[in-house]
Amino acid sequence: MADxxxxxxxxxxxxxxxxxxxxxxxxxxxxxxxxxxxxxxxxWKTLGDPIINTSSRFAAVHFNGQRVAGFNNxxxxxxxxxxxxxxxxxxxxxxxxxHAIIVSLMVEPKREKWHEIVKKVxxxxxxxxxxxxxxxxxxxxxGMGAASGQQPDLVEMQxxxxxxxxxxxxxxxxxxxxxxxxxxAKAAVRGGxxxxxxxxxxxxxxxxxxxxxxxxxxxxxxxxxxxxxxxxVKPIALNMVAECARNPLVGVPISGIGGISNWxxxxxxxxxxxxxxQICTAAMHHGFSIVEDMIDGLNNYLEDxxxxxxxxxxxxxxxxxxxxxxxxxxxxxxxRIEQETCIVCNKCHIACEDTSHxxxxxxxxEHGAAYLKVREEDCVGCxxxxxxCPVEGAISMIEVPSTELPLSWNQRQAAIAAVGxxxxxxxxxxxxxx
Amino acid sequence: MSAYEQYVGxxxxxxxxxxxxxxxxxxxxGLSGDWLELKHPGxxxxxxxxxxxxxxxxxxxxxxxxxxxx
Numbered sequence: 001m002a003d004x005x006x007x008x009x010x011x012x013x014x015x016x017x018x019x020x021x022x023x024x025x026x027x028x029x030x031x032x033x034x035x036x037x038x039x040x041x042x043x044w045k046t047l048g049d050p051i052i053n054t055s056s057r058f059a060a061v062h063f064n065g066q067r068v069a070g071f072n073n074x075x076x077x078x079x080x081x082x083x084x085x086x087x088x089x090x091x092x093x094x095x096x097x098x099h100a101i102i103v104s105l106m107v108e109p110k111r112e113k114w115h116e117i118v119k120k121v122x123x124x125x126x127x128x129x130x131x132x133x134x135x136x137x138x139x140x141x142x143g144m145g146a147a148s149g150q151q152p153d154l155v156e157m158q159x160x161x162x163x164x165x166x167x168x169x170x171x172x173x174x175x176x177x178x179x180x181x182x183x184x185a186k187a188a189v190r191g192g193x194x195x196x197x198x199x200x201x202x203x204x205x206x207x208x209x210x211x212x213x214x215x216x217x218x219x220x221x222x223x224x225x226x227x228x229x230x231x232x233v234k235p236i237a238l239n240m241v242a243e244c245a246r247n248p249l250v251g252v253p254i255s256g257i258g259g260i261s262n263w264x265x266x267x268x269x270x271x272x273x274x275x276x277x278q279i280c281t282a283a284m285h286h287g288f289s290i291v292e293d294m295i296d297g298l299n300n301y302l303e304d305x306x307x308x309x310x311x312x313x314x315x316x317x318x319x320x321x322x323x324x325x326x327x328x329x330x331x332x333x334x335x336r337i338e339q340e341t342c343i344v345c346n347k348c349h350i351a352c353e354d355t356s357h358x359x360x361x362x363x364x365x366e367h368g369a370a371y372l373k374v375r376e377e378d379c380v381g382c383x384x385x386x387x388x389c390p391v392e393g394a395i396s397m398i399e400v401p402s403t404e405l406p407l408s409w410n411q412r413q414a415a416i417a418a419v420g421x422x423x424x425x426x427x428x429x430x431x432x433x434x
Numbered sequence: 435m436s437a438y439e440q441y442v443g444x445x446x447x448x449x450x451x452x453x454x455x456x457x458x459x460x461x462x463x464g465l466s467g468d469w470l471e472l473k474h475p476g477x478x479x480x481x482x483x484x485x486x487x488x489x490x491x492x493x494x495x496x497x498x499x500x501x502x503x504x
Contacts (some may be wrong), residue, residue, distance in 0.1 A: 329491050329494075357437070375438075377438040403481065406496055406499075407494060411494075411498065412491070412497075415494060415497045416497065418501060419458060419500075419501070
């Protein structure tokens with residue numbers, strides 16, 4: 001068995017799988033059930049001044065038969081009194097001392113409000129705090145959540161206030177509803193954050209009912225924007241995690257969040273710089289027991305890779321994530337169709353002909369049977385044909401060896417700048433359009 | 435004409451000048467492509483409009499090789 005233990009900014013956990021601050025971590029009963037199932041940690045649903053929720057809170061986007069490809073919610077932070085939550089946190093920690101309990105917090109952007117809640121929560125014994133600067137709905141209208149998290153100066157200042165009072169590690173949870181997530185990540189670090197977590201949910205409207213014209217979800221005929229999460233947001237989250245991981249001015253541990261549904265997703269986030277991951281939608285869809293497969297899968301993966309500890313994976317793909325201008329323009333792949341596997345459904349031909357580079361030709365062999373062939377010299381290696389192909393292995397993207405050294409756009413532009421723009425050549429007879 | 439054939443045509447013209455010992459003396463980028471300024475050691479100058487992406491990549495490789503020779 002590989003070692004799955006992690007230490008995120010001083011928060012020890014038996015494995016990297018934490019439940020994110022959300023409906024699954026609303027009560028002691030739920031978190032204890034989660035720990036019994038095998039979750040390594042839990043971020044308690046956000047505490048603050050207790051709120052009042054609406055009825056009808058969640059909506060899902062199903063896509064082509066996949067249930068819950070995306071998930072939308074308009075639920076707010078905890079609606080229970082602070083003392084009730086603290087009592088259950090204490091009981092849960094007492095029963096599961098080896099598991100990580102982090103408490104999510106959100107109060108008005110006032111120094112004394114942060115000091116008050118930090119002291120009360122830490123007094124009952126928690127492993128860390130997570131500052132909710134990301135909730136996009138409801139709380140933001142009151143100047144909290146994403147309203148705080150979209151302003152780097154507010155992120156920095158509030159983090160600093162928390163750090164003045166906190167004894168345990170402080171994780172700042174970032175909103176993705178911002179142009180450049182590293183701006184707020186750096187602000188959190190300037191404020192003294194011990195770690196960051198990302199992403200919180202993305203502003204969303206799940207849909208509109210075309211029969212009733214109501215929003216989905218609606219509350220008595222009216223809707224409001226919610227927060228989007230689930231598998232659909234994973235690529236957005238993964239990019240934001242990577243952007244923070246490769247920025248030297250961030251430089252603190254990352255707790256990765258966003259559409260993580262299985263151990264493979266978790267490995268991707270860890271490779272891109274996350275020390276651990278937080279999960280919500282998958283647990284809401286399938287229940288707490290999904291963590292068993294995650295633990296087994298991660299353990300088997302590490303053993304297959306010959307690794308002793310999950311910590312050996314952290315950030316291993318970060319250096320491979322770069323700027324577009326640093327990519328090698330001389331690297332080339334072309335599509336190749338395996339004739340024995342291809343079912344001649346024509347999907348690749350149509351995709352290439354209509355929307356790409358018109359280089360998949362349809363031919364007829366000597367027996368009158370149709371077959372598809374790539375005109376490789378015109379293939380730009382866009383991958384579209386292999387993406388739309390319904391048969392595994394029918395189209396392969398083959399690397400074309402280059403006789404040239406790697407050449408990036410930045411190197412090309414530097415070479416052009418070095419030689420200069422030249423000078424206008426007099427007379428059109430000396431100019432030639434080749 | 436396929437994009438590849440157009441590229442080969444542009445590449446051959448560039449190669450022909452390089453074989454005659456022309457060197458690249460300037461590149462002007464524009465909406466129509468890149469004007470490649472070439473000069474022969476004997477003093478003759480010319481300019482080629484390079485339109486295809488592959489040929490614009492190709493002459494950048496030549497340009498870097500040329501800079502390494504200097």
